[in-house]
Amino acid sequence: MFPPDVKAVDEDILSFIERGVDHRDDEGFNRLAIRSFALQYKYIPLYRRYCQRRGVTPGNIASWKDVPPVFTDVFKAVRLTLLPSLTVKTFMTSGTVNPDQKGRVDYDMGGLALMKATISHAASGLLFPDRIKSRLFVIAPSPDIAPNMVMVFGMNRLKDSFGLQGSRFFIGKNGFDADALADALRSSEEDNIPATICGGSFGFINFFDFLRANRLKFRLPKGSRCLDAGGIKGKSRDVVREEFLDYCGEFLGVSREFCVNLIGMTETASQYYDNNLKNRGLGVDNLPAKFIPPWTRVLVVNPDTLEPLPIGETGLLRYFDLANRGHICAIQTDDLGRIIDGGFEVSGRAGERDVRGCSLTIEEMSRMTGIMEGI
Amino acid sequence: MELRVSTNWDDSLLDGLKDTCTEEIYGKLPFDVIGGARPSFLLPQISREQAREHVTHAHKAGIRFNYLLNTMCINNIHYSRKGYREIVELLEWIGSIGVDFVTVGFPYMIKLVQEVLPGMKIKASSVCRINSVSRAKQYEDFGVDEMIIDENINRDFDTLSAIREAVKCEIELISNPCCLRDCPHQLEHVAHDGHASQTHSMDNSCYLQFPYFNCTLKKFTEPVEIIKACWIRPEDLWAYEEIGFNKFKVVERFKKSEVLLNTVMSYQKRSFDGNLIDILTLTNPDVYLKPNLDYFNKPEHVNVSKIGRIAGLMNFAFRDFIYIDNKKFGNFIDFFRENGSCRNRDCEKCGFCQRTFDKTGHFDRDEAEKRRKPFEDFIKAMLNGDVFKEN
Numbered sequence: 001m002f003p004p005d006v007k008a009v010d011e012d013i014l015s016f017i018e019r020g021v022d023h024r025d026d027e028g029f030n031r032l033a034i035r036s037f038a039l040q041y042k043y044i045p046l047y048r049r050y051c052q053r054r055g056v057t058p059g060n061i062a063s064w065k066d067v068p069p070v071f072t073d074v075f076k077a078v079r080l081t082l083l084p085s086l087t088v089k090t091f092m093t094s095g096t097v098n099p100d101q102k103g104r105v106d107y108d109m110g111g112l113a114l115m116k117a118t119i120s121h122a123a124s125g126l127l128f129p130d131r132i133k134s135r136l137f138v139i140a141p142s143p144d145i146a147p148n149m150v151m152v153f154g155m156n157r158l159k160d161s162f163g164l165q166g167s168r169f170f171i172g173k174n175g176f177d178a179d180a181l182a183d184a185l186r187s188s189e190e191d192n193i194p195a196t197i198c199g200g201s202f203g204f205i206n207f208f209d210f211l212r213a214n215r216l217k218f219r220l221p222k223g224s225r226c227l228d229a230g231g232i233k234g235k236s237r238d239v240v241r242e243e244f245l246d247y248c249g250e251f252l253g254v255s256r257e258f259c260v261n262l263i264g265m266t267e268t269a270s271q272y273y274d275n276n277l278k279n280r281g282l283g284v285d286n287l288p289a290k291f292i293p294p295w296t297r298v299l300v301v302n303p304d305t306l307e308p309l310p311i312g313e314t315g316l317l318r319y320f321d322l323a324n325r326g327h328i329c330a331i332q333t334d335d336l337g338r339i340i341d342g343g344f345e346v347s348g349r350a351g352e353r354d355v356r357g358c359s360l361t362i363e364e365m366s367r368m369t370g371i372m373e374g375i
Numbered sequence: 376m377e378l379r380v381s382t383n384w385d386d387s388l389l390d391g392l393k394d395t396c397t398e399e400i401y402g403k404l405p406f407d408v409i410g411g412a413r414p415s416f417l418l419p420q421i422s423r424e425q426a427r428e429h430v431t432h433a434h435k436a437g438i439r440f441n442y443l444l445n446t447m448c449i450n451n452i453h454y455s456r457k458g459y460r461e462i463v464e465l466l467e468w469i470g471s472i473g474v475d476f477v478t479v480g481f482p483y484m485i486k487l488v489q490e491v492l493p494g495m496k497i498k499a500s501s502v503c504r505i506n507s508v509s510r511a512k513q514y515e516d517f518g519v520d521e522m523i524i525d526e527n528i529n530r531d532f533d534t535l536s537a538i539r540e541a542v543k544c545e546i547e548l549i550s551n552p553c554c555l556r557d558c559p560h561q562l563e564h565v566a567h568d569g570h571a572s573q574t575h576s577m578d579n580s581c582y583l584q585f586p587y588f589n590c591t592l593k594k595f596t597e598p599v600e601i602i603k604a605c606w607i608r609p610e611d612l613w614a615y616e617e618i619g620f621n622k623f624k625v626v627e628r629f630k631k632s633e634v635l636l637n638t639v640m641s642y643q644k645r646s647f648d649g650n651l652i653d654i655l656t657l658t659n660p661d662v663y664l665k666p667n668l669d670y671f672n673k674p675e676h677v678n679v680s681k682i683g684r685i686a687g688l689m690n691f692a693f694r695d696f697i698y699i700d701n702k703k704f705g706n707f708i709d710f711f712r713e714n715g716s717c718r719n720r721d722c723e724k725c726g727f728c729q730r731t732f733d734k735t736g737h738f739d740r741d742e743a744e745k746r747r748k749p750f751e752d753f754i755k756a757m758l759n760g761d762v763f764k765e766n
Contacts, residue, residue, distance in 0.1 A: 120494075130434065133470025133492055161494045164467050191464070194471050223471055281434070 002086065002110065006043075006325070009035050010110040013322045017117040017295045021125030021278070024294060029322070033064035033297075036325045043082045047328060049368050064297060064320050065308065069330035070365075072267045075103030077366050082326050083108045091150040093266040105150075105266050111326025115269040118323045119157045122293050126273035127260055128162055129281040132194060132223045136163030137184050139199025139207060141171040150266045151229055155198055158227075164193065176203065178210040185218045185252070194223035197252065201228040201244070201261070208247045219253035225277070226252065226259045263290060263346060267331045269323035270296050275342050289343030295322045298344050300337060314338040316350060376612065376621050379441070379547060380639055381628040383664060384419045386432045388632040393436035395643050400433055401441035401478065402426075402628055405667075406572050408461040409484070410446040412502060414571035414582055416670035417629045417663075427472040434473065441476035442469050444484055445500035446569030447562070450576055453483065458575070466491045478523070479503075480569075485517045496520040501549060502565050507534065508541045521545040523624065526552040527561075529605035530711040531718065532618065539619040548607065548615060550623040550642060553655040555593060556603040556717070560586035581673040583682065583757055591658060592750040595743050598697045598736060602728040606655055608701060609641045611708040627656045634662040651699040651735075659692035681762050688749055696742035703735040 013032055016025075038058035041048050051057065051068050061067065070080065072093075081087065086108040093103035107115060124131075138155045146152045152169075159167045170181045181197075188195040197204070204226070211217065226248050245256040257280055264271035275291040292298050299318040300309045309315040317337045320330050337346040380392060382402040392400065404426060405415040421429075430440045452458025469477060470492045478498040479485055488497055499505060499514045499522040506525035514522050522542070526549045528534050539546060554561055564586035571582035594600045607615065612623065625638055638654045641647035647654055653662075666689075671682055710727055711717070722728065732738075756762045 130431070131473040131475055133467070133495070163493065164470055165463065165491055191467070192471075193467050221471070223473075 002108070003043075003083070006039055006083065006110060009039055009325060010114060013114055013295070013325060014117055016322065017114065017121055019294065020121055021291070021293050029294065029297065030062075030064055032322050033067065033320060033329060034058060034061065036322055036329050037061075037064075037067045039325065040082060040328060044080055044328075046078060046365065046368055047080055050365065053364075064330075065299060067320065067330040069306075069318050069332035070328045071332045072103070072265065072334070074365050075105055075267055075327075076101045079104065079106070080327050081106040082111070088112060089153075090148055091153065091266045092148040094149070103266060105327055107269075107326050111269070111323070114323040114325060115153075116157055118270040118293065118295065119154050120161050122271055122273060123158055123162060125293075126275060126278050126291055127158075127196075127225070127227055129278045130223070133162060133164050134194040134196040134223060134225070135165075135184065135188055136167035136196045136198065137181055138167075138169045139171065139176065139181065139197065139203035140169060142169035145171070145173065151200065151264065154264065154271065155229075158196075158198065162196070170199075171203075176206060178207055181207060182211070182214075182216055182218075185220060188220060188224070189218060192221045194221045194225075196225050196227065197254075198227035199229065201230050204228050204244070204247075208251050211251045217251055217253075224252070224254050224258065226254050227262060228259070229262050229264060229271075261288075265331075265333070267324075267327075267333075268296075268319050268321045269326075270319075270321045272296075272298075272343070279342070286342050287340075289340050289345060290337075291343045296320060298339070300339055300344070301332070303350055306332070311339045314347060317344065317346065376616065376623065376642075378550075378639060378642055379622065379624045380635065381624075381626050381630075382429065382433075383628060383630065383632060383635065384421045384425065384429050385632045386429060388635060389429075389432050389436045389438065391632065391636040392438060392639065395639055397438055397639060398622075399439045399441050399476065401443055401476075401624075402429075403443040403445075403572075406574050406577055408452070408458070408465050408574050409444045409449055410569040410571075410573035410576070411443045412445045412480075412500070412565055412568050413628055414568050414584070414670075415577055416571070416582075416667040418572070418667075419629075419664060420667055423468065423472075430472050430474060439475035440473070441478055441498065442474045443478045443500070444488075445478045445480045445502055446565070446573070447480045447502045448566050448569055449573065450570065452575055453487070461574075462487065463491055470495065476521070480565075482514075482517055485514075485519060489518060498547070499523060501526055505538070508537050511538045511542050515542045515544050519544060521547060521622075523547045523549065526554065526605045527557055528716075529607055530708075531716040532614070532712050533715055535615070535620065536618045545622060546620060547622045547624050548620050550607045550609075550612075550625055551638065551655050552606055552626065553594075553601065553604045553657055555590050555600055556605055558586075558590060560590055564590075577670075578673070581671055581676040581682065583677070583685070583762065585754070585757055588688070588750055588754050588757075592747065592754070594657065595693055595697065596747055598699075598738050598743075599729050599732045601652070601655070601657070601693075601697070601699065602732045602736075603722065604655070606651075608651070608704060608707070609645045609647050609654075610701075610704070612642065612645055614708045614712055629664050629666070630656075630662050631664060647701045649701060650694050650697075651701040652694045652697060654701075657693040658689060659694060660690055661692060677762050678764055678766065680766065681756065681764075684749070684753060688753060691746060696739035698737040699732070700735045700737075704731065707731060 054068050087106040089107040091105050136159045143156045170177050248254045248259045260274045262271050262273045272290040274288040276288040297320040300315040303316050317335045318332045334350045336348045337344050377398040379399040380397050382400040403411045405418040405420050433440045476496040478500045480500045480502040497519045499519045501523040504525045505511050505522050506528045570576040
């Protein structure tokens with residue numbers, strides 16, 4: 001049975017998310033953040049112990065900033081799930097750093113509904129602020145091939161929520177079908193129906209290589225756009241962002257103002273989109289920043305002390321995501337970044353040795369797990 | 376209160392609407408594969424690109440756009456490969472230009488839009504004739520986000536209340552319709568208008584508007600019919616808000632921008648000082664956009680010289696011989712709130728609308744009678760086939 005206290009918080013978070021991306025309600029956010037933390041403190045014994053050791057309880061903090069964060073790598077070592085017996089979906093991390101060690105994040109029905117809402121509302125406000133529908137072509141494995149990949153879940157949600165007929169995934173059991181994607185883009189051109197191409201950034205690079213090798217270029221219809229997720233470094237040959245945007249123009253006919261990058265991670269239910277399309281709709285001409293949706297907050301902290309840094313300074317990014325109700329809302333990453341006008345930017349990843357707190361936390365959590373299992 | 380306003384595709388209309396309580400504008404291409412509830416020759420002859428730009432302009436003004444697919448018959452073309460493909464092509468185009476809502480006229484279109492345009496908001500048109508709890512609930516079950524109530528029950532407060540209580544989705548009332556109450560031509564009229572704005576049907580005939588000429592004749596010779604029509608005065612909006620309705624639609628898509636804006640402002644201010652006729656849809660060439668009379672040049676279907684008189688028939692204004700003082704209605708709406716539905720009342724025995732017209736109206740019967748014969752002659756010519764005969 002779904003606990004009524006969890007259901008009540010879910011309903012309020014959902015209403016908050018459904019207000020879209022154009023509001024700012026610090027008080028409302030903080031109230032929900034503390035309520036979510038209280039649930040996680042109540043239902044996740046390991047996290048409770050972890051917080052107690054830091055002297056933090058839901059009753060003695062006033063701000064979401066005081067909620068103890070958990071490093072992303074901790075999810076590789078322990079299971080931090082609010083309602084483990086009610087899990088309906090599990091996502092696994094890709095194990096970029098160590099493929100043998102993958103983290104897992106579980107979602108119950110309510111948590112999954114929150115995640116779906118974040119995907120829809122963030123995309124509405126940041127990828128499709130002009131409200132167009134398009135054929136959505138995904139350079140990623142289809143959900144039946146990669147059911148536990150959070151990016152695939154998100155892209156599938158985008159396809160179902162915003163894609164016209166003909167929308168589909170292009171990585172199947174036999175790999176990436178670049179020919180089929182080229183055919184689909186040709187149909188879009190002929191039918192004058194905009195295309196939205198989305199996928200991992202490295203998937204785009206593979207496709208650009210294919211187009212170059214086959215001397216193919218497209219001029220996609222007005223309103224077409226690209227959404228690339230993540231980054232490129234370490235996956236395919238290194239391509240800087242500027243070059244990536246040039247390729248979108250050269251091979252697809254999609255101007256840079258219609259190219260959006262997003263970052264997401266298995267440990268957070270929400271995604272962070274570039275705000276350039278949103279700004280375009282508002283007539284604002286700023287450099288793109290990663291937009292912070294109203295149901296999330298981002299803190300930049302000192303890698304050594306994990307204390308918040310002044311605005312503008314570079315440090316480790318920490319996310320607080322209300323849609324993470326089902327596991328841990330406060331997620332500490334080892335991504336480097338800083339707050340800038342309109343949101344934040346990511347500048348790279350801190351080396352393991354630069355983030356002393358991370359390995360210590362994993363060690364602490366693992367030790368506590370052992371103790372608790374002993375109990 | 377929120378207003379939904381017809382667009383005539385003039386961007387300056389949007390500039391005027393942006394500081395009002397207009398939440399939505401609605402409109403459609405003059406003709407497409409689905410058609411709508413106005414014949415194409417009455418609508419501005421805009422292109423798809425102009426439509427796209429207007430939708431963008433609406434968004435910039437903070438107003439959403441609703442594309443009308445509000446016909447009740449599509450000639451069964453959806454049961455053919457070609458027809459289906461054309462409908463999907465239209466829907467994809469609608470989706471690709473950033474339309475926020477579509478208004479549909481029958482359940483198949485709801486399901487098709489859900490299939491082709493995921494996430495698109497759907498409104499059930501007034502042509503769905505939602506006039507009972509049962510029908511409202513069925514449309515809600517189909518998944519519509521909003522429904523427009525059959526304007527024929529605009530003064531049936533018991534039924535309106537019951538529908539409002541029964542469904543959760545948004546509901547819209549048409550504020551300024553002027554169809555004859557329970558008009559016997561209404562279904563036929565809507566079907567005819569639909570075919571006269573469909574790419575596959577509009578040139579199969581020359582739409583001579585039998586319903587329009589009949590209802591117009593009745594209204595200008597028996598002007599109490601204007602009182603009986605189910606409009607809502609700006610001053611009476613409160614009565615609807617009191618039972619949970621706060622979304623009102625302002626029609627007409629072929630009126631000039633300044634006329635539409637004046638009507639919107641009357642509803643926004645909840646007050647109109649003047650001839651009630653001026654905020655309703657009653658013939659007046661000064662306030663209508665110029666129709667596309669080229670449409671009637673169809674010698675293969677009609678005797679063009681004989682139907683040339685249509686332009687002359689339309690060239691008059693009700694307001695020239697009927698004046699209804701909107702400020703003299705007093706507590707008009709209370710009669711309907713207190714006495715229940717007119718559905719079971721005989722107008723001749725009741726006489727309320729006649730008394731209201733006597734109190735508020737001025738009618739130059741001689742002037743009206745001058746118009747009667749040409750109308751009757753034209754209606755007769757449609758029936759005896761004279762309009763089709765070669766010279």
